[in-house]
Amino acid sequence: MSQVHAGFRYSEEHEWIDEQSPATVGVSQVAADALGDVVYIELPEVGKQLTAGEVCGEIESTKSVSDLYSPVTGEVVEINDAVVADPALVNSDPYGAAWLFRVAVTAEGPLLSAEEYAAANDATVA
Amino acid sequence: MTENITAQPKHTSLHGEHEKLGASFTDFGGWDMPLKYGSELAEHRAVRETAGLFDLSHMGEVWVSGDDAAAFLNTALVGNFAVTAVGKAKYSLIVNAEGGIVDDLIVYRIAETRYLVVPNAGNAPTVARLLTERAEGFAVEVTDASADTALIAVQGPNSEAIVRAVVATDDERAAVAGLAYYAWTAVTVAGIDVLLARTGYTGEDGFELYIPADRAPELWQLLLTAGESHGLTPCGLASRDSLRLEAGMPLYGNELNVDTTPFEANLGGVVSFKKTENFVGRAALEAAKEAGSRRVLVGLKGLGRRAGRGGYAVFTPLSEVTDEAPREIGVITSGQPSPTLGHPIALAKLDVSFAEPGTTVEVDLRGKREPFEVVALPFYKRGA
Numbered sequence: 330m331s332q333v334h335a336g337f338r339y340s341e342e343h344e345w346i347d348e349q350s351p352a353t354v355g356v357s358q359v360a361a362d363a364l365g366d367v368v369y370i371e372l373p374e375v376g377k378q379l380t381a382g383e384v385c386g387e388i389e390s391t392k393s394v395s396d397l398y399s400p401v402t403g404e405v406v407e408i409n410d411a412v413v414a415d416p417a418l419v420n421s422d423p424y425g426a427a428w429l430f431r432v433a434v435t436a437e438g439p440l441l442s443a444e445e446y447a448a449a450n451d452a453t454v455a
Numbered sequence: 456m457t458e459n460i461t462a463q464p465k466h467t468s469l470h471g472e473h474e475k476l477g478a479s480f481t482d483f484g485g486w487d488m489p490l491k492y493g494s495e496l497a498e499h500r501a502v503r504e505t506a507g508l509f510d511l512s513h514m515g516e517v518w519v520s521g522d523d524a525a526a527f528l529n530t531a532l533v534g535n536f537a538v539t540a541v542g543k544a545k546y547s548l549i550v551n552a553e554g555g556i557v558d559d560l561i562v563y564r565i566a567e568t569r570y571l572v573v574p575n576a577g578n579a580p581t582v583a584r585l586l587t588e589r590a591e592g593f594a595v596e597v598t599d600a601s602a603d604t605a606l607i608a609v610q611g612p613n614s615e616a617i618v619r620a621v622v623a624t625d626d627e628r629a630a631v632a633g634l635a636y637y638a639w640t641a642v643t644v645a646g647i648d649v650l651l652a653r654t655g656y657t658g659e660d661g662f663e664l665y666i667p668a669d670r671a672p673e674l675w676q677l678l679l680t681a682g683e684s685h686g687l688t689p690c691g692l693a694s695r696d697s698l699r700l701e702a703g704m705p706l707y708g709n710e711l712n713v714d715t716t717p718f719e720a721n722l723g724g725v726v727s728f729k730k731t732e733n734f735v736g737r738a739a740l741e742a743a744k745e746a747g748s749r750r751v752l753v754g755l756k757g758l759g760r761r762a763g764r765g766g767y768a769v770f771t772p773l774s775e776v777t778d779e780a781p782r783e784i785g786v787i788t789s790g791q792p793s794p795t796l797g798h799p800i801a802l803a804k805l806d807v808s809f810a811e812p813g814t815t816v817e818v819d820l821r822g823k824r825e826p827f828e829v830v831a832l833p834f835y836k837r838g839a
Contacts, residue, residue, distance in 0.1 A: 365693060366496040368792045369760050387821075389762060391495055391791055392693055394821070420494070 331359040331452040334424040339446035340382075340400035340438060345424065351406050351431045356388065356397070358423045359450045364390040367419040372397075372408045372430055379403060381438030386429075388419070397429070402436040467512035468605050468668040472675050476689055484577025486513040488692050495693035499794045502657050502698055505686025506611035508678055509695060511663070512671060515579025516604040517572040517586060521595035524568045530734045531589040532562070533717065535727040539564045544637045544654055547725055548717055549574075549582055554739035555713035556720065558582050559705065561654060563639050571650070571665070573606075575707045589735060605671035609678060610661030610698075613685040618651065618662050620681040621674075631662075647674055656695065658702025658835055700789050700800060703754060703833030709765055709789045710752055710802055716740065719748045719804065721832075750785060750804045754834055755816070755827040757799025763790040763818040763827065769803055770817045770824060784809050787818065793834060800834045801827070 334357075337345040343360035347353045361367065369389035379385050379399035386397035408430045412418050418427035447454045464487035473480070478489035489510065491498060501507045519528060528536040534547040544563045548556055558578040563571040574582035583599035590597050609617055619628045627642045631651070634640055639652035647670045655661035666674055679687065696706070705711050705720055717726050717740065726740055757763065769785040790801030801818070809816055812831045817824040 365491065366494055368496075369762075371761075389792070391499075391697055391794065394762070394764065417496075 331357070331362050331450065332455045333357065333359070333443050333447040333450070333452045335443050335454050337424070337443060338400075338440040339443065340398060340440060341449075342396075342398040342400075344398060344400045346400050346440065351403075351433045352401060353428045353431050354400060355423060355428045356419060357446070357450075359446075359452050360388075360395075361419050361423045361427075364388060364393065364395060364419075366391050367416040370397075370413055370416045370419070370429070372413060373399075373405050375405050375408060377405045379405060379432060381436060388416075399432070400438050400440060401432055401434045402438070403432040403434040405430050406433050407431040465513070467510055468671045469510045469512060469607075469675055472672055473510065473689075478689075478691060481692060483513060483692055484575070486576055488513055489689075491691040491693045492689045495691065495697070496794050498688055498690040498694035499697050501686060501688035502611045502659055502690060502694065503795055504612070505688070506609060506613040506617055506682060507657070507688050507690035507694065508675070508682065509608040509610065509690050510606075510671075510675070511608050512605040512668065513576035514606050515572075515574040515576065515582060515599070515601040516606070516665065517574065517579070517583050518598040518600055519570045519572060519586065519590075519595055520568060520598070521593070522568055523593040523595050524570055526732060527590055527593040527595045528562065528570060528572075529730050529732040530593075531586055532560075533726040533734060533736065533740070534562070535730040536562060536564065536570065537730070541566055542638055542640070544639060544652060546637075548722060549585060550717070550736035550740065551713060552736055552739060554716045554736045554743050556707075556711045556715050556717065557585065557713060559707055559711055559722075563650070563652060565650075578707060603668050605666050605668040607664045607666070607671065607674060607678065608655055608661060609664070609682070609687070610655045610657040610690075611659050613682075613687070614659070614661045617678065617682045617685050617687055618664075621645070621677050636660075644674060645677055649674070656702075656704060657698040658704070658833060659698075659837055696789075697791060697794055700791065700802065701793050701795055701833065701835035703802070703835075705752070705802070706789060710804075716743045716748070718743055719750055719752065721752045748807060751807055751810050752788070753803055753805050753810045754830045754832040755787070755790070755801040755803050755818070756830045756834070757801070757818075758826045758828060760792075760799070761820050761825060762792045762799035763787045763801045763803075763820060765789050767821075768819045769805060769827070770819060771809070772815050772817050772826065781817065781824075784816065795835050799827075805829070
């Protein structure tokens with residue numbers, strides 16, 4: 330069963346966001362498990378203005394392609410080059426080394442608590 | 456064709472083994488089959504580097520027996536089975552009267568007057584029905600044994616060592632080692648009668664073991680144990696699909712369907728016009744061969760990192776010389792990143808004039824076009 334990281338909040342599209350400022354965004358293990366082995370990631374560029382709920386990149390696995398949605402509105406201040414170079418990090422460490430980008434948040438989209446997200450996705454909070 | 460609409464997903468006799476191994480499952484032609492056990496990339500690599508174990512019990516097994524067996528198959532399918540030696544197998548097609556592909560299948564010649572026909576899972580009932588219909592007037596019996604037969608495949612460079620480790624006698628070990636590609640032999644494994652064939656769908660050396668369904672869990676366990684020291688890894692349908700795509704092999708429902716003739720699928724070579732029998736689809740296929748194909752199946756190599764997927768449209772590249780607007784020249788039938796080669800690969804149906812290897816085309820990757828190059832098939836060849 331997929332794990333949901335306690336303390337983060339989650340979008341319905343399976344992105345997580347931490348409570349720091351600027352905020353760090355990644356994808357959940359629920360998403361990583363559903364995607365299968367991730368082989369390619371396209372991230373928004375530093376300086377790009379994101380809008381909560383809109384597509385900001387894509388994640389490609391051996392079997393499919395998925396859109397990446399921004400859980401928040403704001404400017405991208407940093408991207409994780411390591412995960413672009415080694416997309417398999419999304420499978421091995423979705424809540425840590427596989428963080429995707431950092432945003433100076435001006436507004437949030439609808440976000441779920443770890444418990445709410447876990448309940449909606451048949452996962453456990455750890 | 457309504458029999459499957461409300462039916463529960465079917466389970467193979469190995470379903471319990473897959474659950475024990477923690478498989479995630481997917482629907483495949485009405486069957487609940489293992490998609491992967493852990494990482495589909497690790498399973499893919501195991502088949503290329505050591506060995507993989509597959510449950511293919513969802514495939515069909517139809518026996519054709521009787522004095523007219525060879526003549527009957529020569530009218531029912533496109534190949535010439537009178538010339539297939541006992542002990543050998545042949546890849547073939549069953550087409551309709553219009554020459555459209557109903558299924559691709561393997562036909563094993565078991566004896567002078569006995570053959571085993573192996574259709575794809577979802578098509579097995581249709582193939583069994585068509586063979587029964589087409590058998591009218593021939594001295595043959597068509598028996599669909601799909602429900603009672605299991606099929607386990609061991610694929611990869613270590614597969615011979617693993618199969619040699621489970622057979623009973625020195626003679627059988629010699630027979631395994633000496634078995635040619637696309638040939639079969641009868642062996643015994645722990646008292647289980649096995650029809651052992653050196654066939655497969657991965658581009659690797661490998662074996663397929665046809666056995667009574669009720670003995671399958673036992674054989675599965677034996678193979679897993681014997682394969683432990685040889686890196687044998689249980690593999691699901693996700694890796695099976697990436698392996699067959701690298702090997703450039705068509706998949707029914709993707710590359711092959713009733714709207715496709717063998718010529719459009721680069722399978723013209725399996726059609727025997729030399730045989731004397733007036734096989735189903737002959738007139739249509741003769742006309743199709745004469746007319747030539749507008750589109751043919753080609754291999755594409757992605758020049759960027761993003762993969763094309765089944766259904767994506769292929770366009771001419773923007774030309775600086777002619778200033779002509781790009782136009783649609785085909786469609787991808789299967790595509791994904793190649794785990795072995797490290798770049799995207801795809802099979803596509805392209806207008807003949809763009810089918811030459813080296814031609815650059817563009818694939819519409821969800822609104823953005825990226826260059827792909829036509830390459831010779833297969834993408835991956837063992838030992839190359």
